[in-house]
Amino acid sequence: MKGQDPFLLFAGSSHESLALELAKALNTTLGKIRIETFPDGETGVEVLQSVRGRRVFVLQSVARNPNHFLMELLIIIDALKRASAKSIELVIPYFGYARQDRKGMERNPITAKLVADLLQKAGAARVLTMDLHTEQIEGFFDIPIDNLYARPVLIKGAKNLQSPVVVSPDVGRNKMARHFAEELKCEIAIVDKRRVGPEKIEMDALIGNVKGKDVLLVDDIISTGKTLEIAAKVCILNGAKSIRALVSHALLSEKARFDGIEEVIVTNSVPTSNKQVKQVSIAPLLGEAIKRGLKGESISSMYRSMKI
């Protein structure tokens, strides 16, 4: 149809400010939808405009109240599918349940796979997400999934350091740390972390050298803040000059503390009102990825050319 946008952007209720920023980055407005909670706690959704034959994007972060926002997303997808949208593409800045990506112990579920199955069964045609906890989650989907990196947005907080060293607070973040270090042209170090309970961590050894250096701790998630707090202590004990942290997803619980860390920079993939952290916006990153997807252009090559 003449004059129509090539797509529509809808949002669940998990992150209104990011949805509005993304709409602005895409030079559009949010699609009209009513989301309500019935007296018994069930979620009701009504799409208030025609989506027939349209390519539709839906933004929802599965965090803060993940069960509620996941269910809400599934219901929105169902509503759009039954309203004859041509395709439904999900923009999930934070993919909740990603940490349950394997059977850690006997008789554990693999909830990340369950979430992938639910989204596909509901009718998702494609997923755009960012800094998945582990990349193998991409394989839980039989539909295309693009996993963006927050690195170009976060790394701005690391410029102008005299003697940087990127520190992974956990062996699982080695690859992430290496990519930051390659860009900053510096060394990496690794802290040996062992989680002995959801809120209890043991950590002491440091592999590498941080003496007299400006440490950049990089991680995908802050939740209790324990991982960063203990990693910072280990770095201080090993003679670090200064410590900063760059983190993709701020799940931040109330108890999170950052003793010894000068600055914690996080993205706005998850809403947070925590005043201890500085938030940088991923709306331009998501917007650029969506624009490229619409034009059938490479998404991975955007990191080389974009100035976010």
Ligand code: R5P
């Ligand atoms: C763990 O594997 C993740 O990468 C994060 O290090 C972890 O989720 C952070 O959690 P917390 O802030 O509770 O230590």
